[in-house]
Amino acid sequence: MFSLSKNETRFVLVVLAVILSGSGLNYLIKCYPHLLQIVNLVDSEWIYPWYDVNTATADELIQIPYIGNYTARAIIRFREERGPVTDLEQLKEIPGIRDANFRRFAPYLRVRRQK
Numbered sequence: 001m002f003s004l005s006k007n008e009t010r011f012v013l014v015v016l017a018v019i020l021s022g023s024g025l026n027y028l029i030k031c032y033p034h035l036l037q038i039v040n041l042v043d044s045e046w047i048y049p050w051y052d053v054n055t056a057t058a059d060e061l062i063q064i065p066y067i068g069n070y071t072a073r074a075i076i077r078f079r080e081e082r083g084p085v086t087d088l089e090q091l092k093e094i095p096g097i098r099d100a101n102f103r104r105f106a107p108y109l110r111v112r113r114q115k
Contacts, residue, residue, distance in 0.1 A: 053091070053109045054084045066104040071097060085111055 004012065029036050051060050053075065061072035074094050079085055088106055091097055 050108045050110050052112045053088065054079055054111065056109075064105050064108040066101050071101075087111065 049063070051064065056075075058069070058072040058076055061067050061075060062069060067075075071094075074096060075091065078091070078094050082090075085091065088109055088111055091106075091109075092099065092102055
């Protein structure tokens with residue numbers, strides 16, 4: 001009928017494998033709804049540790065998704081200049097922290113009450 005090159009054949013097989021895998025997972029989740037909880041756990045904040053924004057080191061902050069070296073150092077500089085953070089929303093005042101990134105990394109930060 002028609003012939004495919006070696007790379008085209010591989011591509012078609014990969015696409016078919018992805019489609020079959022997705023269909024299989026969809027079927028399993030419909031049959032066993034509790035599996036969805038496992039899938040959701042893998043991408044949840046429970047997997048990543050959370051840190052107190054007032055005591056975390058730069059190395060700890062860098063471990064948080066969407067916080068790089070620049071942002072970690074900016075957070076530390078912010079709390080050194082202004083004192084302890086009382087509300088995570090204050091981090092939005094730091095130049096360079098956009099709302100989209102704040103929403104992504106905020107679940108991994110906490111503010112412990114000062115004693």
